[in-house]
Amino acid sequence: MGEVRDKAALARAAAARMNTLSTEEKNSALLRMADALIANQESIIEAIQEDLERGRAGGTSESLLDRLKLTEERIMGIAEGLRQIVELPDPVGDKLEAFSRPNGLQIEKIRVPLGVIGMIYEARPNVTVDAAGLCLKTGNAVVLRGGSAAIASNKQIVEVLRKTLADTKMPPDALQLIEDSDRRSVDEMLKLNGLLDVVIPRGGASLIRNVVENATVPVIETGAGICHTYLDESAEPAMASDIALNAKAQRPSVCNAMETLLVHRSFANDHLPSIAGRLRDAGVELRGCEAVRALLPDTADAPAPEYDHEYNDYILNIRIVDSLDEALGHIRQYGTMHSECIVTENAEHAARFMQEIDAAAVYHNASTRFTDGFEFGFGAEIGISTQKLHARGPMGLPALTSTKYRIYGTGQIRG
């Protein structure tokens, strides 16, 4: 159990040095990291074999193992991701506010690194490099705790990167990997107030719930998305159909995919059968409320909709509603405040939806699948925050920073 605290303490000490690095020094280190991954790809691919064999022996499915796999091509892509982070503007040092007071004090609000970030995640080793790159670019130290399935490759990757940092201005101790794959190492991280400034969980619902329920360190909650699309009475039929299909079926496994389609009764009568047909053709199982079952006879034997469940799969709830207010009420009750959409040609309904829905991203006439740091043009994404403090929605580099006030005086004292 000494590993977690010891490595966090090393990261904390390195954070002070990180805070003094220039953008050029950070970028130069990131480029060296990218080169080193490619130069050392053989040793990394060897390590992943170890992970794959252990997984196979333990009965992990081939499709899951395929996600872990690192090939020359994938390592090239991971290195390219680091180079793209280099190209992004560095938010650290940005002057967000500057004002003076009647007593002559000059006050500035400046972006600074968060300090030490704990990342807790599952599975794929590309997250190891991506998270490291984003945290280091913003002048933070980072303590990574990846999933046990990729432990050998994570160890090899971090060893390569730390060795490379030794030849740069960036302290290798700013990058730490917890190797203890016992769950207690996660629990220990969650209580490291004073050593970690924030913990960011990335992964499935149970991982995130464990972090939220047990952390005393501040958390940025990411992930869960029970997203809705509401097709209003006046929706343009072709647009409504395209958006519904895209929101559900383009990639159902992700958090910004639709779980429930809400349809105004009069629109449903005219258009739901054809929309349902396209969804079925895309392989989506439809589960409907009573009115839907009456309208779409082939849904009569499907299981009942579970409105509070995130399927992340080719399954869709459909519910017919009588009004915008009923749709708003449904979303208020079941939504996870991630991404919500209205399709309508009625400007007043659109305005009410955009105002009244309390979610990270609210859409008028566009697919919820756009909730993503890259789609928003941030050039990076450390996750999608579903909480309201600090950052909400797709998180780019600024979400990995804090601020401080600098106050310049000429001897002012308080009267």
Place this chain on the structure above:
Amino acid sequence: MGEVRDKAALARAAAARMNTLSTEEKNSALLRMADALIANQESIIEAIQEDLERGRAGGTSESLLDRLKLTEERIMGIAEGLRQIVELPDPVGDKLEAFSRPNGLQIEKIRVPLGVIGMIYEARPNVTVDAAGLCLKTGNAVVLRGGSAAIASNKQIVEVLRKTLADTKMPPDALQLIEDSDRRSVDEMLKLNGLLDVVIPRGGASLIRNVVENATVPVIETGAGICHTYLDESAEPAMASDIALNAKAQRPSVCNAMETLLVHRSFANDHLPSIAGRLRDAGVELRGCEAVRALLPDTADAPAPEYDHEYNDYILNIRIVDSLDEALGHIRQYGTMHSECIVTENAEHAARFMQEIDAAAVYHNASTRFTDGFEFGFGAEIGISTQKLHARGPMGLPALTSTKYRIYGTGQIRG
């Protein structure tokens, strides 16, 4: 135990309505609240008598009881505080960003209310009104849990305010007071994920520690301040003396007061004796390191300095250091990242201190006592955040808001 959850659920329902109020509707309600406090001052003063009598019977000291006391004058001041909140600009609805994407999506980032805020605080009933005013002004619902010492007056105040809200556009259920003074009611609030969006503790160290350690709802940590002032070799002596005296003795009980004075050795030899004299004259007990004890013989018998303790009292640690780096190291080890000051005429030393010290407020040549929402010109203060997420330093109205993205499309789907 039903009270806490029931009232939070009422607040959650009211939050949806709060989110649709205009600035004028909110301000008009706040003005009515101010008037109602004055119109009902007799009943409030009666209620506080009950608190005072119960306190006296329980052996509470008269000085503590004096802080609880509500007079006509104090109620006038509290009402005036509400009117000042009305005058502040409403941050809700501010467009923080607006950009378009190559696919034609128009994206806006808008300030929105946080939702439901839980305030956990001690003692004075003026906090009840002040916190309610700030939370309601920013379109939030609020669940207040004040200290048991003022329970009768808090109940009376909230009853008056809720009755008043019934005649306004603001829903009375947006203002809730937990009346159960058992500590379990606090513990229950801390776990109300889904009903509370954030918990803000205001009070002593043990209250804040309990909240941070037990909350699963996101927390904005406030309060603890072990603040330092470093008098550099080149400090201007009169300025250094004035700032040190002000930072310690102007109001030692608050979080931005200095706990430890760090003095460069050569400056100490020439100037510490006279500074120490002024501090002593102000009633401050001095506790020094060995070098200080040698320089100031009368400190030889004082207790040893406790550098990691927040005295909040007329007690000051003094430590002599040999360099700026030693001062930075001391602050890194013992500081709570609240407010830190360097007094120096050396521009390079000032720049290093302002860059390298990781604190909410870093001062060059001014007293740490200025870390305060009113002194910063925010016109309000819900507390001083000592964490790095969401808000850091004095928190004005924007700290009580979140953001959301509104995305306007014309049928865009993701490819």
